[in-house]
Amino acid sequence: MIRTRSLAAAFAALLALAPSARADPLALRVGWLEARAARPPVLSNLDPAPEDLGLAGARLGLADNAASGRFLGQRFALSEVVIPPGEDPLAPARALLSETGLLVVSAPAATLTAIADLPEAEGALIFNAAAPEADLRGAGCRANVLHVFPSLAMRADALMQFLAARRWTELAMIEGTHEGDAEWAGALAAAARKFGLRIRGREVWDHASADIRRLAGQEAPLFTQNLPAHDVLLVADEQGDFARWMMFNTWEPRLFAGSEGLVPSAWTPQAEQWGASQLQSRFRALAGRDMRPEDYAAWAALRAVGEAATRAVSAEPGRLRAYMLGPEFELAGFKGRPLSFRAWNGQLRQPIPLAHPRGLVAMAPLEGFLHQRNEMDTLGQDAPESACRAFEGGNG
Incomplete structure (x- = not known):
């Protein structure tokens, strides 16, 4: 009984202090x-x-x-x-x-x-x-x-932290021509410089007349054949126009990241x-x-x-x-x-988050990327x- 009364008194005091009492x-x-x-x-x-x-x-x-x-x-x-x-x-x-x-x-x-x-x-x-x-x-x-x-810079920095941590330092990039592609490509390039990675080749996919859905096995190998040696292929294709059909169709077997493959996003x-x-x-x-x-x-x-x-x-x-x-x-x-x-x-x-369609790979900022106040300020x-x-x- 004493315990019950004590709990009741505490609850009454809490209610009296709560804003709902106004x-x-x-x-x-x-x-x-x-x-x-x-x-x-x-x-x-x-x-x-x-x-x-x-x-x-x-x-x-x-x-x-x-x-x-x-x-x-x-x-x-x-x-x-x-x-x-x-x-x-x-x-x-x-x-x-x-x-x-x-x-x-x-x-x-x-x-x-x-x-x-x-x-x-x-x-x-x-x-x-x-x-x-x-x-x-x-x-x-x-x-x-x-x-x-x-911001685009936050997403790009998150991806480059991961690639730097894996020591996948040699990159190539393909960007589309839709609105937003160029700015995303620019953010990826700036983040690569920030974290000491190199984009060795950069190409624009402007094959508007090619139906890459049907011709991916022909178009993608030819398009990527002359890219310099790289560990990861970055793609800036924010509208989902071409990159998904390039995966597994490149001249060399390479990882994809950016708008397809390993994607940094708010959620x-x-x-x-x-x-x-x-x-x-x-x-x-x-x-x-x-x-x-x-x-x-x-x-x-x-x-x-x-x-x-x-x-x-x-x-x-x-x-x-x-x-x-x-x-x-x-x-x-x-x-x-x-x-x-x-x-x-x-x-x-x-x-x-850095994720592919079937799983979460990492959550940036990654361990080892330090900041004097808040490690999340290493992004952006x-x-x-x-x-x-x-x-x-x-x-x-």
Whole structure:
């Protein structure tokens, strides 16, 4: 009986201290703004983009926030706006900003920047959930934008750490001609230099007239025959246009990495450790499919809002931003290490999985790649390298 009374008293004291005891619960509304871009035609329909790509992750993040918010006296809501290709995104963005100062944006880089520069976005907090371009985190950064999607440099550095650790130092590269291929190839080349690897040959696949699905056994050997000797063949084919048919059809038997083979990404269905299996299961129950990198980024944005609101006890975007960029913010991201935001450019620090279609190979940063503050800052631009000036020189 004494034990029962003690537990009851402790529980009553906990309830008295909890935020749910407040008369006015904390209410947060987050806006989801998706500006869809027209995708170029590709040869394969094996990997169609889901209609709810990204949005399903935001919905799971909302559900996770609501689960903890019921006890903590918080209410979360999500306003969803999806803009078809070719339509102006700025008017819907203004309307959404009139409802909330918290936006998760899935849009091309130029659209994201235009939204961030709206007068209505002054004082808002915007999360970039899809654009990987370096300039958004560099000279083109905006103080009201935090990046939950990893940069191309983070993904490329993760891959090059792995290749350097394996001492596969001699590389060749083939890049496509679709939007994004050249920038991904540039990020891979920069990361190779950073970690002391050599790209000995670099070619562009521009055989638009060749149906590589039928002619891979003829085209790929000829195309790769004159590449210099290399350990690994890098491919920059972000649309999935040609690289999958080149595997096992090259002149020399070589490993593939980049956009095909061993792929660095924000998230992979092959992740199972650190509670990732549970996150995957909950996502499948909600969306009926595997979680993709865009889904993970959107989920992380919603969870970052929920975590910051709980700790800062505020729904005000400015206070949430200040807390997220501070040293106390941590987000459990199911990747083995707590996630946090870089104070100098607003990028979410996060481990990068390296996986092939049947399994997880490694999680970067790898052991041995050291940093004076945080080993995750070995992925992507570090503070001394950053051209971002909107964050007032933060180095946290």
